[in-house]
Amino acid sequence: MLFHPFWFGMKFKRFISELRRRNVPRAALAYLVVAWMVVQVLDILLSTFETPPFVMQGIVVLLIAGFPLWILFSWIYDITSKGIIKTISWMDSNSKESDPNIKDRLNKIIIFSLSIAVMLLLYNQFSNTSPFQNQGLFAHNQFNGTVAVLPLANNKPDQDTDYLGFAIANQIIGDLNYLQNITVRSSGEIRRFAGREIDLTGIREQLNVDYALVGSYLKEDNQIRVNVELVELEEFRMVWRSEDIEVDYSNTFALQDIVSKKVVDGLNIQFSQREMSLIEKDIPNIPLAYEYYLRSTSYPLDSEGDRLAIEMLRKSIDLDSTYAPAYADLGFRTQRLSFFEMMGENALEESVQYYLKALSLNSNNLSALSYLAVLYTETAKTEQAIELTRRMAEINPNNASTLFSLGYLYRYIGMIDESVARMEEAISIDPKNPNYSRIGVSYLCQNRYEKALESFRKGGGTTYSLTWQGLTLYRMGRETEALQYLEEVIEKESEPYILYSCKVLRAAILGNIQEGLRLAELLENANTSDSEGWYSLAAIYYRLNNTNGALRCLEEAVNRGYFNYSFMMSDPLLDGIREDPRFHAIAEVARQRHLYFKEKYFQQPELL
Numbered sequence: 200m201l202f203h204p205f206w207f208g209m210k211f212k213r214f215i216s217e218l219r220r221r222n223v224p225r226a227a228l229a230y231l232v233v234a235w236m237v238v239q240v241l242d243i244l245l246s247t248f249e250t251p252p253f254v255m256q257g258i259v260v261l262l263i264a265g266f267p268l269w270i271l272f273s274w275i276y277d278i279t280s281k282g283i284i285k286t287i288s289w290m291d292s293n294s295k296e297s298d299p300n301i302k303d304r305l306n307k308i309i310i311f312s313l314s315i316a317v318m319l320l321l322y323n324q325f326s327n328t329s330p331f332q333n334q335g336l337f338a339h340n341q342f343n344g345t346v347a348v349l350p351l352a353n354n355k356p357d358q359d360t361d362y363l364g365f366a367i368a369n370q371i372i373g374d375l376n377y378l379q380n381i382t383v384r385s386s387g388e389i390r391r392f393a394g395r396e397i398d399l400t401g402i403r404e405q406l407n408v409d410y411a412l413v414g415s416y417l418k419e420d421n422q423i424r425v426n427v428e429l430v431e432l433e434e435f436r437m438v439w440r441s442e443d444i445e446v447d448y449s450n451t452f453a454l455q456d457i458v459s460k461k462v463v464d465g466l467n468i469q470f471s472q473r474e475m476s477l478i479e480k481d482i483p484n485i486p487l488a489y490e491y492y493l494r495s496t497s498y499p500l501d502s503e504g505d506r507l508a509i510e511m512l513r514k515s516i517d518l519d520s521t522y523a524p525a526y527a528d529l530g531f532r533t534q535r536l537s538f539f540e541m542m543g544e545n546a547l548e549e550s551v552q553y554y555l556k557a558l559s560l561n562s563n564n565l566s567a568l569s570y571l572a573v574l575y576t577e578t579a580k581t582e583q584a585i586e587l588t589r590r591m592a593e594i595n596p597n598n599a600s601t602l603f604s605l606g607y608l609y610r611y612i613g614m615i616d617e618s619v620a621r622m623e624e625a626i627s628i629d630p631k632n633p634n635y636s637r638i639g640v641s642y643l644c645q646n647r648y649e650k651a652l653e654s655f656r657k658g659g660g661t662t663y664s665l666t667w668q669g670l671t672l673y674r675m676g677r678e679t680e681a682l683q684y685l686e687e688v689i690e691k692e693s694e695p696y697i698l699y700s701c702k703v704l705r706a707a708i709l710g711n712i713q714e715g716l717r718l719a720e721l722l723e724n725a726n727t728s729d730s731e732g733w734y735s736l737a738a739i740y741y742r743l744n745n746t747n748g749a750l751r752c753l754e755e756a757v758n759r760g761y762f763n764y765s766f767m768m769s770d771p772l773l774d775g776i777r778e779d780p781r782f783h784a785i786a787e788v789a790r791q792r793h794l795y796f797k798e799k800y801f802q803q804p805e806l807l
Contacts, residue, residue, distance in 0.1 A: 227270060234262045345382040347408040348372050350393040351425065354417040363416060365393040366493035367425070371412070371458060373524075376565055376598055384408060385600070385632050386496075393497065403432040406631050410438065421447060425458060488519035495528060502694050505536040526557035527567035534574060539694035541725035550574065565591060569600050576608045577729045579760030584608055585800055599629035606641065611731065613763040613793035615644045633658050639667055640731075644766040648675045662693040666701055670735070674771055678708045696727065700735075707742040715743045723752065730759035738772035749776060754785045762793040 241258060348371045350364040368389060375383040384406050402411050414427030428440035444457050483489040495511035498504035512529040515522065530553030537546030551574065557567035568591050575584035588608060591601040606621035622638040629635065636658030642651035651671050658664030669684035685701040685708075692698065699718050706715030719740055727733065737752035753767075767773065767786050776782050 223270060227266075230266060230270075234266075237262065345384070345408045346375070346410045346412060346429075347384040347389060347402060347406045348375070348412045349389055349397055349402070351413075351427070352397070352415040354415050355419075357418070360416075360418045360423075361394065362494050362497035363418075363423075365390065365497045367416070367458060368412075369496050370493075373566070376600070377563075377595055382597075382599070382628050385629060385634070387500075387634050388629075388632055390499075399430060399432065399435065408432065414441075423447075427458060483515070483519040483522045483525075485518045488515045488522060488525070491515035491518070492522065492525045492528070495525075495532075500535070502536060502540055505532045508532045509536070521560060523557045523560035523564050524566065526553045526560065527564055527570065530554040530557065530567070531570045534570065538728060539696050541695050541722075541727065547574075547578075547728045562590075563594055565594060565598070565600070568594075569604050572604050573607060574728070576604075576611050577731065577760060579730065579758065581608070581612065581760055581762075581796060585796075597628065599625040599632065599635075601625075602628070603635060606638070610641050610644060610763060611761055612796045613765055613789070614797060615641060615763070615765060619645065633661070636664060639671070643667075643671055643674070644763060646769060662688045662691060662697045666697055669701065670704065673704065673708065682708055696722070696725070696732075703739055703743075707739055712743055715739070716745060716748075719743060719745070719748065723748075728759075730756045730761035731763075733759060734761050734763070734767075738770060741776050742772060746776060746779065749773075750779070750781050750785065753782070757785055757789045757792070762789045762796070764790040764793045 238259065348368045350368045353361050353364055369386045372383055372386050372389070375381055388406060397413065399411060399413070402408065409432060411430050411432055412427055413430060414425060416423060416425040418424075422445055424443050424445045426441055426443050429438040430436070431438050441458075446457070483492070491511045491514045495508040495515070498508040498511075509529060509532050512525050512532065515525045516529065519525075530550040533546055533553060534550035536542065537550065551571070554567045554571040554574070557564050558571070561567075568587050572584045572587035572591065575581070575587065585608065588601065588605050591598065591604065595601060602621050602625035606618045606625065609615070609618035609621060618641045619638065622635065622641055626632070626635050626638065636654050636656075639651040639654035639658075642648075642654060648671055652668060655664045655668045655671065665684045665688045669681040669688070672678070672681035672684065682705060685705045688697060688701045689705070699722050703715050703718040703722065706712070706718060719736060722736055733752050733756035737749045737756060740746075740748035740752055764786060767789060768777070773782075777786075
């Protein structure tokens with residue numbers, strides 16, 4: 200009889216009636232509305248004062264924890280004109296309502312809170328002053344598209360300030376790379392537009408983008424003025440335009456920060472507070488240090504440009520030793536120069552120290568993480584490389600550079616199919632990036648030679664691209680065509696490493712064995728850092744009929760971190776040497792290390 204349905208129904212109805220009498224539903228609604236309003240207001244204020252993300256997270260946890268306490272409070276107490284008093288129980292009140300003004304007060308609180316909430320919604324919707332805000336391009340506060348941030352035009356060309364056009368664009372790109380809901384073309388892609396008059400009619404096809412951020416700047420006296428606008432490229436509509444941004448020239452570092460924030464606001468991108476905290480740039484304490492850094496970014500990626508950039512970066516660091524991006528770029532330029540100019544391992548170790556210094560100053564610096572991950576991949580520090588790629592993925596898993604670095608790592612481990620998959624994913628995000636033509640090496644490891652050639656051609660006429668086209672054609676047995684590409688590189692008198700690599704391959708094709716061996720020994724003595732380079736040298740040694748040299752370099756490649764076992768067993772350039780027992784011993788070491796990393800990391804893909 201105790202649990203009779205009729206009895207239970209009567210009790211439940213009485214409980215609901217008591218909740219209403221004690222105004223618990225109204226109190227709960229008022230709490231939820233006020234809590235939402237508090238979160239919205241604090242989100243604006245905390246972002247303005249650049250408060251760390253954990254502050255907002257703690258506030259949200261407190262508001263959630265406070266909800267049941269508020270419900271309990273509203274059951275026990277009433278807020279009356281006489282203050283807070285204990286609610287009269289149902290039995291004592293004989294089912295009569297307590298103070299009738301309580302409902303009115305709660306209703307007023309709810310109405311007032313909802314009014315504030317509506318005002319906040321309207322503020323978020325219309326706070327951007329752009330006249331294009333209502334065109335519906337960014338529905339639901341979610342940007343949808345790809346953007347190219349093009350070099351700014353100098354309205355008054357001057358050798359002393361021309362560098363700013365690319366430098367400012369490069370900094371904006373660096374900021375946007377931290378946001379997961381936007382795809383922005385890399386600096387490498389837009390560098391070729393620096394100092395050129397930009398025709399927007401061809402940008403959409405050339406860079407495969409939906410929007411272009413364009414602008415100009417002018418330096419007059421001691422002031423620099425910048426304006427930028429976002430253009431939708433299908434119909435050539437201006438989506439938004441910033442007002443003039445003017446700063447003191449000695450305060451140039453503030454310009455990048457101002458422009459980046461306006462770009463993010465103008466694009467109306469949905470982002471988390473954590474993403475915005477990652478965007479925050481290190482700012483040098485001395486403006487001249489930042490100027491030197493910006494000048495370094497404008498120099499081309501060749502040996503001469505690397506030397507000039509290194510000079511500027513050293514000046515920047517001498518003035519301010521706390522600026523992480525300067526160390527990251529100094530490591531990158533030093534690494535490039537040491538490899539292509541065959542400067543040995545001392546310069547390489549110097550690069551490592553620069554990267555580590557950058558990360559000690561800013562552990563989330565994507566450039567330093569990416570550069571160091573590649574270097575560790577090439578130099579047998581595979582575990583460390585994996586850790587760095589994981590950190591990059593935590594910062595922005597949708598970043599093309601992160602995915603391509605992971606594909607690069609997979610190739611050295613010997614997971615070729617996975618390497619191609621990650622690199623193709625990166626290319627789907629950033630299809631016009633010329634650096635991603637290097638996926639051709641992974642295709643070559645699959646013996647997909649035509650696909651490799653197609654990829655290398657997308658790298659343009661760079662010496663790297665031409666060299667790999669020659670090497671691919673050589674593997675295909677098309678030696679005459681291969682020679683044409685090699686000769687083109689040799690005529691350009693490019694960096695020593697590329698130049699000698701092409702000359703030694705040409706000697707192998709032409710049968711100039713002694714000349715080829717002399718050049719191969721020169722490359723070997725240069726002690727290049729890249730373990731994949733040692734593998735290529737092993738293959739050339741064998742084509743020059745020097746089995747001992749081939750096995751020596753192959754063992755060096757494995758010891759330095761190249762565990763691409765499947766390619767070692769299928770590469771046509773090593774056909775014949777696989778009968779040598781010494782080859783099998785070396786290949787077995789590569790196989791064991793390949794399996795170790797595959798089983799330890801790839802069986803748990805979330806680790807990568």
